[in-house]
Amino acid sequence: MSSNTNTVEYVKKDLPASVNKIGIALLIAGLLIIVFSYFVDNTRSAFNNLILLMFLTSIGLGSLFLVAIEYLGGAVWSTPFRRVSEFLAAVLIVVPIIAIPVYLNLHSIFHWTHTDVVAADPILSGKSAYLNETFFAVRVVVFFALWLLFYFLITKNSKKQDETKDQNLTTRNIKLSAVFMPIFALTITFASIDWIMSLNPHWFSTIFGVYYFTGSLLAALAAGTFIIVMLNEKGYLIKGLKKDHYYSLGALLFAFTNFWAYIAFSQFMLIWYANLPEETVFFMDRLHGSWVYVSIGLIFIRFIIPYAGLLSQPSKMNAKNLKFFSLWILFAHFYDLYWLIMPSYSKEGFVLGWMELGFPLLAVGIIILVFSIKSKKENLIPIGDPKLQRGLDFRL
Amino acid sequence: MTTTDYRHEPSVVEGRPSLRELDEIIAKPLESKPDKKYFLALAVTLSMLGIGVIGLAFSFYYGTGLWGNNNPVGWGFPIVNFVFWVGIGHAGTLISAILFLFRQKWRNGIARFAEGMTIFAVMTAMIFPAIHVGRPWLAGYLFPYPNQHSLWVNFTSPLLWDVFAVSTYFTVSFIFWYVGLIPDFATLRDKTFSKIKKVIYSVFSLGWRGSNRHWQHYEMVYLILAGFATPLVLSVHTIVSFDFAVSILPGWHTTIFPPYFVAGAVFSGFAMVQNVLIFIRKIFNYEHIITLDTLEKMNKIILLTGSIVGYAYAMEFFTAWYSGVQPEQFTFVNRAFGPYAWAYWIMASCNVFFPQFFWIKKIRRSIPFMFVLAVLVNVGMWFERFVITVTSLSRDYLPSSWAYYTPTLTDFAILIGSFGFFFTWVLLFTKSLPVVSIAEIKAVAEGSQPSHKDH
Numbered sequence: 086m087s088s089n090t091n092t093v094e095y096v097k098k099d100l101p102a103s104v105n106k107i108g109i110a111l112l113i114a115g116l117l118i119i120v121f122s123y124f125v126d127n128t129r130s131a132f133n134n135l136i137l138l139m140f141l142t143s144i145g146l147g148s149l150f151l152v153a154i155e156y157l158g159g160a161v162w163s164t165p166f167r168r169v170s171e172f173l174a175a176v177l178i179v180v181p182i183i184a185i186p187v188y189l190n191l192h193s194i195f196h197w198t199h200t201d202v203v204a205a206d207p208i209l210s211g212k213s214a215y216l217n218e219t220f221f222a223v224r225v226v227v228f229f230a231l232w233l234l235f236y237f238l239i240t241k242n243s244k245k246q247d248e249t250k251d252q253n254l255t256t257r258n259i260k261l262s263a264v265f266m267p268i269f270a271l272t273i274t275f276a277s278i279d280w281i282m283s284l285n286p287h288w289f290s291t292i293f294g295v296y297y298f299t300g301s302l303l304a305a306l307a308a309g310t311f312i313i314v315m316l317n318e319k320g321y322l323i324k325g326l327k328k329d330h331y332y333s334l335g336a337l338l339f340a341f342t343n344f345w346a347y348i349a350f351s352q353f354m355l356i357w358y359a360n361l362p363e364e365t366v367f368f369m370d371r372l373h374g375s376w377v378y379v380s381i382g383l384i385f386i387r388f389i390i391p392y393a394g395l396l397s398q399p400s401k402m403n404a405k406n407l408k409f410f411s412l413w414i415l416f417a418h419f420y421d422l423y424w425l426i427m428p429s430y431s432k433e434g435f436v437l438g439w440m441e442l443g444f445p446l447l448a449v450g451i452i453i454l455v456f457s458i459k460s461k462k463e464n465l466i467p468i469g470d471p472k473l474q475r476g477l478d479f480r481l
Numbered sequence: 482m483t484t485t486d487y488r489h490e491p492s493v494v495e496g497r498p499s500l501r502e503l504d505e506i507i508a509k510p511l512e513s514k515p516d517k518k519y520f521l522a523l524a525v526t527l528s529m530l531g532i533g534v535i536g537l538a539f540s541f542y543y544g545t546g547l548w549g550n551n552n553p554v555g556w557g558f559p560i561v562n563f564v565f566w567v568g569i570g571h572a573g574t575l576i577s578a579i580l581f582l583f584r585q586k587w588r589n590g591i592a593r594f595a596e597g598m599t600i601f602a603v604m605t606a607m608i609f610p611a612i613h614v615g616r617p618w619l620a621g622y623l624f625p626y627p628n629q630h631s632l633w634v635n636f637t638s639p640l641l642w643d644v645f646a647v648s649t650y651f652t653v654s655f656i657f658w659y660v661g662l663i664p665d666f667a668t669l670r671d672k673t674f675s676k677i678k679k680v681i682y683s684v685f686s687l688g689w690r691g692s693n694r695h696w697q698h699y700e701m702v703y704l705i706l707a708g709f710a711t712p713l714v715l716s717v718h719t720i721v722s723f724d725f726a727v728s729i730l731p732g733w734h735t736t737i738f739p740p741y742f743v744a745g746a747v748f749s750g751f752a753m754v755q756n757v758l759i760f761i762r763k764i765f766n767y768e769h770i771i772t773l774d775t776l777e778k779m780n781k782i783i784l785l786t787g788s789i790v791g792y793a794y795a796m797e798f799f800t801a802w803y804s805g806v807q808p809e810q811f812t813f814v815n816r817a818f819g820p821y822a823w824a825y826w827i828m829a830s831c832n833v834f835f836p837q838f839f840w841i842k843k844i845r846r847s848i849p850f851m852f853v854l855a856v857l858v859n860v861g862m863w864f865e866r867f868v869i870t871v872t873s874l875s876r877d878y879l880p881s882s883w884a885y886y887t888p889t890l891t892d893f894a895i896l897i898g899s900f901g902f903f904f905t906w907v908l909l910f911t912k913s914l915p916v917v918s919i920a921e922i923k924a925v926a927e928g929s930q931p932s933h934k935d936h
Binding site: 159161207208209211212215252255256263266267270271274278287289290291292293294295336343347348351352354355356358359360361363470471472474475481 | 485719726740793840
C-alpha cells in the first residue's frame with residue numbers, strides 16, 4: 086500500500102483564448118437579439134425566457150446531481166472528469182439572473198396570477214393557497230438558496246481536496262450528497278410544477294416532476310459528455326482516459342434516453358387511455374394545429390434517433406458519434422422544453438422565428454463562459470481525490 | 482470522524498479464501514445430508530402450504546363466495562397477493578440484470594439467490610390470477626389462440642397485458658438463472674462422487690469444459706440477457722400498475738403509478754432477499770461471502786426505494802389536492818382518515834417512516850435491526866397493495882354502493898399458503914443448487930482481478 090496513490094501526472098493547461106471569445110460572442114449576440122425581441126413582443130420573449138430558465142436550471146442542477154450521485158454511489162470511473170460536472174453546476178449561479186425577466190412578466194406567462202380570473206374559477210380559487218404570487222416567490226427564493234448552498238458546500242470541499250488530499254473531505258461530501266438527495270428530489274419537482282405545469286393551471290400529472298428530472302439529467306449528462314470528449318481529445322484532461330470511460334458515458338445517455346421514453350409513455354398512455362377531460366387538455370393542446378408535428382417530432386428527436394444512434398457498443402465508444410449525440414440530446418432537451426412551454430403561448434400552432442434564436446445562443450454562451458471562467462481558476466482534474474487513480478484504472 | 486480509505490476498492494469477499502475453499506463451502510450444503518433443523522423448517526413451510534391447499538380446496542368446492550370479495554370490492558386478497566408476490570420477484574432481476582449492467586461487483590454474492598427467489602415469487606404470484614378467474618382450468622383461454630368456441634381475448638385490457646408481461650418475465654428470468662448456473666453445474670459435476678448426481682449435473686452443464694471460448698460465449702450471452710431483462714424489470718410492474726391506473730377510479734388513476742410501482746416492487750423484493758440471506762449466511766457460514774458490507778448496501782437500496790415510494794405517496798396527496806377534482810380529494814382523505822385508516826397508517830409507517838432509520842450507519846450494519854426493519858417493509862408493502870386495491874373500490878363514485886371489505890378465514894388461509902409455497906421452494910433450492918454463484922464469486926475474490934497497471 087503506497088501512501089501516495091496520486092502518482093498521476095497532471096499539468097494544468099489553460100483553455101485557448103478562443104473559447105472565451107466564442108462564449109462572449111454568443112452571449113452578446115444572444116443578448117442583443119433578446120433585448121430587441123423583448124421590445125417587439127414582450128409576451129413571446131417572456132415565454133422563450135422561461136424555456137431558457139428551465140434549460141439552464143437543467144444543466145446546472147442536473148450536473149450538481151451527477152456530482153452528488155458520484156459521491157453517494159462511490160463511483161470511481163467518473164472521478165477523473167468530475168470537475169466538468171462541477172463547473173457546469175456553476176451555471177446555477179447565473180440562473181437567478183435569468184429568472185428576473187420571467188418574474189417581471191409573471192402576468193403575461195401565468196394565467197393564475199390574475200386574481201380576477203382566479204376568483205371567477207372555482208378550481209383555480211381552490212388552488213390559490215399554493216398558486217399565489219407571494220408563495221410562488223418564496224418558493225423560487227428557497228429553491229435557489231438551497232441549490233446554491235449545496236453547490237458551494239460540495240464544490241468547496243472538492244476544491245480544497247486538490248491541495249490537502251484529505252480523505253475526510255470525500256466522507257464529508259458523501260454526507261452532504263446524501264442530505265442533498267431528498268432536497269433535490271423535492272425542489273426539482275416543485276420547480277417543474279411551478280414553472281411548467283402551472284402554465285396550464287387546470288392540468289395536473291403526478292409524474293411531472295420525474296419527467297422534468299429525467300430530461301434534466303439527460304441534458305446535464307449530454308453537456309458533460311460533449312465537453313469531456315472535446316477536452317480529452319485536445320489533451321486538456323489527464324492521460325489515461327480510455328474508451329471504457331466513453332462507453333460508460335454513452336451507456337448512461339442511452340439508458341436515460343430509454344428512461345425518458347418510459348416516463349413520457351407512461352404519462353401519455355394513462356392520460357390517453359382514461360380520457361378524462363381535465364387531464365387530456367395537455368395533450369389536446371399539443372395535438373392541435375401544427376403542434377401535432379412538433380409532438381410527433383419529439384418522439385423521433387428525443388427517443389428514436391438517439392436510441393438508434395447509441396444502441397450498439399462501438400457507437401458508445403466512438404468519440405465522434407458520442408459528441409454528435411450529446412449535442413443532439415442537448416438540442417432535444419431544448420426542443421422538449423419548447424414543446425412543454427410554448428403551446429401555452431401560441432395555441433393555434435407552433436411559432437418559430439428570429440425571436441426564438443436569441444435564447445439558445447445565450448444559453449450556449451453562458452455555458453461556455455461559465456465553464457471557461459471556472460477552468461481558469463481551478464484544476465480540470467480533482468488531483469487530490471483519493472479515487473482518482475482507481476478511476477483511471479477503470480476498465481469494463 | 483473515522484477515516485475511510487477510498488484509494489483501494491474493498492474486496493467483496495472477505496478473508497482471502499482460496500478458490501478451492503470457495504468451491505468447497507458453496508457446494509457443501511449440496512453434498513451433505515440435511516439435518517434436523519432443515520426438516521423442521523420444511524415441516525413448517527409445508528404445513529403453511531397445507532393450510533393454503535385446504536383453503537383452496539374449500540374455495541373450489543364451495544366457490545369463491547368463501548372469500549371476502551363483495552360487490553364494490555371485486556378485487557380483494559387475490560389481487561393484493563398477486564401484486565405483492567410479483568413485486569417480491571423484482572429485486573432478483575434488479576440485482577442480476579441492472580446491477581450487473583452497472584457493474585456493481587457486490588451483487589455477485591447475492592445474485593443467484595435473488596434470481597431464484599424471483600422465479601419462486603412469480604410462480605407464487607401466478608396462483609392468484611389463476612384462482613381469481615374462478616375456473617382455473619379455463620385459464621388457457623387467456624392466451625390468444627384460435628379455438629372452436631370463438632373465444633378471443635380483449636387486447637385493450639391491461640389484465641391481458643399482464644398475462645404477456647408476467648409470462649415473458651418468468652421465461653426470461655428462468656433462462657437468465659439457468660444460463661448463470663451452467664458453469665456451476667460443471668463445477669459440481671467435476672466434484673461429485675455420486676453417479677446419479679454426476680449424470681444429472683452433466684446433462685445440465687451442457688458439456689461445459691470451462692475453455693476460453695466457452696467463457697467468451699457465456700459472457701456475451703449473459704450480457705445480452707441482462708440487457709433483455711433490464712426493460713423487463715420496469716415493464717412487468719408497469720403493466721401491473723396499468724391494471725389499476727388505466728381505469729378512471731380515483732386513487733388508481735394517477736400518472737406516477739408505473740415508476741412508483743416499480744420502485745415499490747424493488748423495495749419489497751430487496752427486503753425479502755435481505756431477510757432470507759441473513760439466515761442463509763449464518764446457517765451455511767457464508768459470512769465472508771455475503772458480507773456485512775453487502776447487507777449494508779442492500780439496506781441503502783431499501784432506504785432509497787422506500788424514499789421513492791414516500792415521494793410517490795406525497796405527490797399523490799399533493800396532486801389530489803392540487804387537481805381540484807372532488808372525488809380525488811375525497812379518496813385520499815378517505816384513505817388516511819376513513820374506515821381503512823388503520824391499514825393506511827400501517828403502510829405509511831412501515832414503508833416511509835421506519836426505513837428512515839437506515840440513515841444511521843449503526844442500524845444499517847446491525848443484523849437484528851435490519852432484519853426487523855425489512856420485515857416491516859414487507860408488511861408495509863403488502864398493506865400498500867391492500868390500501869390501493871380496497872380503499873378505492875370500497876368507496877367509489879356511488880355512495881349508495883359503498884361497502885366495507887372484510888377478508889375471511891379462507892382468504893387468510895390462502896395467503897398463508899402462498900408464503901408456504903414460496904418458502905418451500907426456497908428451502909428446496911438451498912439444498913439442491915448452489916445459492917451463491919461459484920463462478921461469479923470467484924471473479925470478485927481478492928487477487929482474481931488482473932492488474933491493468935502495465936497496459
